[in-house]
Amino acid sequence: MLIFGYSFAGYSQEGLQCPKRIAVLSDSTLAEISKEILLEVYKDLGCTTAINKFPGRRGIASFNNGSVDGEMYRIKGVEPRYSRNFVRSELPLFTLTGSIWLHPDKGMHESLPTGYVLGLIWNEKYMAGRRGKVFKSLDEVFKAYEEGELGGFLCSDLAVQHRISNNEFAKPPYLGERIMAAPLYHYLGSEFTPFMELFSSYLRSHTPFAHLGPSQTIEMTN
CATH class of the missing domain: 3.40.190.10 (Periplasmic binding protein-like II)
Structure with a gap:
């Protein structure tokens, strides 16, 4: 209330x-x-x-x-x-703006699931009925992406841009679709x-x- x-x-x-x-x-x-x-x-x-x-x-x-x-x-x-x-x-x-960020290899983002975080409402809402893989934290999502387990992931734009600017991705993802603001x-x-x-x-x-x-x-x- x-x-x-x-x-x-x-x-x-x-x-x-x-x-x-x-x-x-x-x-x-x-x-x-x-x-x-x-x-x-x-x-x-x-x-x-x-x-x-x-x-x-x-x-x-x-x-x-x-x-x-x-x-x-x-x-x-x-x-x-x-x-x-x-x-x-x-x-x-x-x-906050959030998007689906995709692997630069088109074959990977078309064939592999999308990573997202359990408990983030906008993540869960978007992924309902879609092929995804759920994680407990964003760090786990990033780790799975780097290890080639994901074709993309949901994340706030600020967090991804911060990692890209700090060269923290071996293969930086690109913005596929703005999901929410x-x-x-x-x-x-x-x-x-x-x-x-x-x-x-x-x-x-x-x-x-x-x-x-x-x-x-x-x-x-x-």
């Missing part, structure tokens, strides 16, 4: 209840790039938090059972999976609504995540 309309007038930063533990996807280039930014934003707002890494679905489960106070970012499509009352940032942190929002338990109001106000006047993508609302295309 999403909590709307909370006014934090009268609350000081010193009196805020700070989230102490935030979940993020493990083995994620995007998470590694963005977590330090989030920590700096929290610091500016007078809060210190810990970033705990989990595989895709574990972060949701850990939020639902109260092991963590929120998730660093998720698309809105995750919301039906939350059984705990939550609050979403008013603005997205940034917009979706805003990523910050999520917290509803008890942190005053903090989230302050966090959202911060996003309205600052652009800490700007280099990761625009903070505009465009929904998943597939």
